[in-house]
Amino acid sequence: METGLRYMLINYKVDDLTRTFQLFRRVDPDHRILTAGLTAHIQSIGKEINGGLGVATEKGKEPESAGTPADSLQAALKWVELVLALKAKHDLILAEAFDNEAKMKSCVVEGFSSFINDNRKAPEFISLFIDENLKKGIKGKTEQETDAILENATVLFRYIRDKDVFERYYKTHLAKRLLQGRSVSDDAERGMLTKLRLVAGYAFTTKLEGMFKDMKVSRDLMTDYKKHISQSRAKDDMTPELQVSILTSTYWPLSFSAMEGGIGKCVFPPIVEKAKNSFTQFYLNRHSGRQLSWHGGMVIPPLVITNIRVMPMCGRLSRRESMI
């Protein structure tokens, strides 16, 4: 039967761990042996968590259980849940047995960081976890409960070395939430953004914040456009009203193949084309010198939501364009 450090950690033997820590520090004040053992233990449990989900940890090898999006969501939620549970347990052990000693703390960070970054899907999993919660999970939860969930996600985000990969997933998920109106709470969205900014810095969230700004500008614009139509068009005009979001091209994860002229171009029926032209005219009258490009990729029937790419002309910065 195994009885060493690993056994004590797995079975949460706080008294024995405290004793080990106190006795070892007499002869090993830098905790070299204990930190090495603790890091190795976390890495091996982490490897099991990664492996249990069929996630390939070797580079170049594709994960076996890619499956459907639903499978991958379940895998993501399970992975996040297991990692968070492991983290909570070791936070307790650090506080109760290891005196929250700095070297002990940093070896726990090292262990988590190592196996989380071994999992190439970790950035996607964390973003999926946030996405699921902002769409459904936090429904009916109090502000504090919501904050706790998002804080948990932030804890994992902190460990991710390649923050850009995370940003790519987060942007895609956020774009869908915003354009399809699937977010439960705007406050929670903003809260999450603030947390990401605190970890990764202002530059990291600039584009994400730009997406929120675009949505607000678009809402205001649509109000004006509706007013404009109701005043200008003839009574028997059956042209449908469009719901348009104006998106700054550099902020959004737009697929260029779906753009006009691209391979995946969306062909609109003539009646929609007419509505498009009416909108384009309205828009360019207000903001001359911009280039609009229609994206049909995010359409939700029966409403037609069309994303327009705003291209700055005459050397104006695209960021300014979005802040009108």
Added chain:
Amino acid sequence: MLQQLFTDNKDTVYGQDFEPLFIGESSKFYERESNEMLVTCDAATYLRHVEKRLQEEYERSQHYLSPASEPKIRRIVEKELIESHMKSVAEVTLTIP
């Protein structure tokens, strides 16, 4: 007791004859004891025993020996009971049949 009979000094019988012998024998004793214990008992029990031995030696040095011997004997217990075996306790290898 002993330290009252002989002043605590290198030239005394205590310093010259007793203390080196005491330290040497203790060292051998703890080396043997720890090796025996680690094949029969689990890590937690072993560590509790180490804690007890440290306390015993501390009290002995305070009551019967010269307090000057305390760091020396403590060092022996720490070396033989902790330092020599901490790797096997920390790594996953420490198992009992």
